[in-house]
Amino acid sequence: MHSTPQNHAHPLGFLIAFGTGGLLALMVQFNGALAHYGNSLFASWTAHAAGTVAALLFLLVLPRRRPSSQPRPPAPLWAYLGGLSGAATVVLSSMAVNSPAGLPGTLALGLAGQLLFGLVADGWGLFGLPKRRITFRDFAALALVLAGSLLILLAGKGAA
Structure with missing residues (x-):
């Protein structure tokens, strides 16, 4: 099934994407500094520990939604690979930012x-x-x- 992309995007989406790029640059720089003073694995563990703490804080602060009457289907197994690719991204970018x-x-x-x-x-x-x-x-x-x-x-x- 083919879908046609929509040509009229909301400007807020562009601003969010631009901001995300800036945050990504900060993340790579901070993780590179951690890797410089420790190693890439330390940078990855630290970044993911900080992300876990931030996620837990968000869960405490954000209002909870009521569960719908329709149960959600389970996520496909490949969806859990996001954490693996995220960890690899942190480790490899921490190494690359400290390269030439x-x-x-x-x-x-x-x-x-x-x-x-x-x-x-x-x-x-x-x-x-x-x-x-x-x-x-x-x-x-x-x-x-x-x-x-x-x-x-x-x-x-x-x-x-």
Whole structure:
């Protein structure tokens, strides 16, 4: 089943996505600093412990919803892999940010990897996503992100 993407997004969605990108940059920098003074595994455990504490606090503060009369189906097993990929992301980005790539190179290459995986997931309809035909525009966007990543990495080497 093919779905057509909606071309009119709410501006708040763009602001939230932009803010999330800023938070991701902060997270990578903070985890990189933890890894620098400890190691990447320590950075990952610390980040996930802080996230657990924050989630528990949110559960205490946010109002509870009444359960609906219809029981929810159980989540598919692959949905639990999010924690594994999150832990791997923290460990690997903590290592990469302390490499010659630095924070900009780590984020640029991370964005390129996310975009490539997103195109693959959309094209094949992985993880319950609706299949979407990948267009030339998608490949052009990927090429531009990769070119920008290379510029960041190559320009950063000359400045060091």
